[in-house]
Amino acid sequence: MERIEHGSDLFDEMKQRFLSFKKHKYMQNLELYEKLAKGQAPKFMVIACADSRVCPSSILGFQPGEAFVVRNVANMVPPYENGPSETNAGLEFAVNSLKVENILVIGHSQCGGIRALMSMHDDVETSSLIGSWVSVGMNARVRTKAATKLLNFDQQCKHCEKESVNCSLANLLTYPWVEEKVRNGELAIHGAYYDFVDCAFEKWTLDYKESNLKDKGGRVAVKDRAFWF
Template structure:
């Protein structure tokens, strides 16, 4: 199991291996970034977008959080980390594509379904509870159809992707660029057990394996 000293060892391998092989690329990136895709993914250690999509440095602008969620556009005071990253990617980097990436066995979606942090104090689950309230409406739909078993967890994981896609479009800069043909939004789901990527067909509302 990797600890901090293991990370340092990994860095040394990277510096003498991957960094050296792409030295010209790293020199280019030192002058700025120009990614063509933003990926909104879960913080889960098993779901690294750069691994799943086999990308090189500088190709993706990545935001990761519990359950790959995008909050709706809000202007109330506070620290809006996801919103700031989204704003920067779309209005400053002018990224033309956004991918919301959900995944199998998502702990955040599981917690949203079970509501196990519902009354927890801040610092002991309360922050998680507040965050995953973004899935409350989706949870109600899922429970009404599937109950609260394994099928419900999978259904909520898929719904979480759709919720984030809906919330993306509450940011004024998103529909403006979509209508101008400058931005496309995609939904995807990674199944950890079999390594299969499922992509949302916006016409049917179904996730289809690739």
């Protein structure tokens, strides 16, 4: 009974938050919400981690209708050849139906998914659902291990948190309809890193013309790097 009562308390608080939202935001912006009821036309697709500490709308102030958001463990984008997933289903809808102009992949500090990836043993198959999912970022793990041999495990994880974002940017270009729009200047791809320990945000944009992804071991080039703190 204690669990049920505790749950009831949580939903009572949630109810008050909803009623406050309705009074102070919905009713005071009724024209906006009536417009959104007829359809959406967001400029951004955001791919972020499911971690409860990194809500994109809270961090970046997205308002309803501004961003189509997909969240998963470790904010990963699987390559096209991996087949269907909820992440690339959302990607297809955002790019081909909503016609978003920007895709933003946000990594973050102290990511448990990246820590799981960095803890995996080489050449050992995992039966874990989390392990199977984060193995999408194996290229980021390999590159991190090669570049950070002298660093401790925590430092390696932080490096991989950013490296995995760039691997996801590269994976985005394996989708023909994404690559075509990027090549034609109709879609821009961005990476970002949110450090919630120091409340700092780093953003960069994929440089399609300078990236070399066709050769084995090719990497993305980036531009317009900015730090917000």
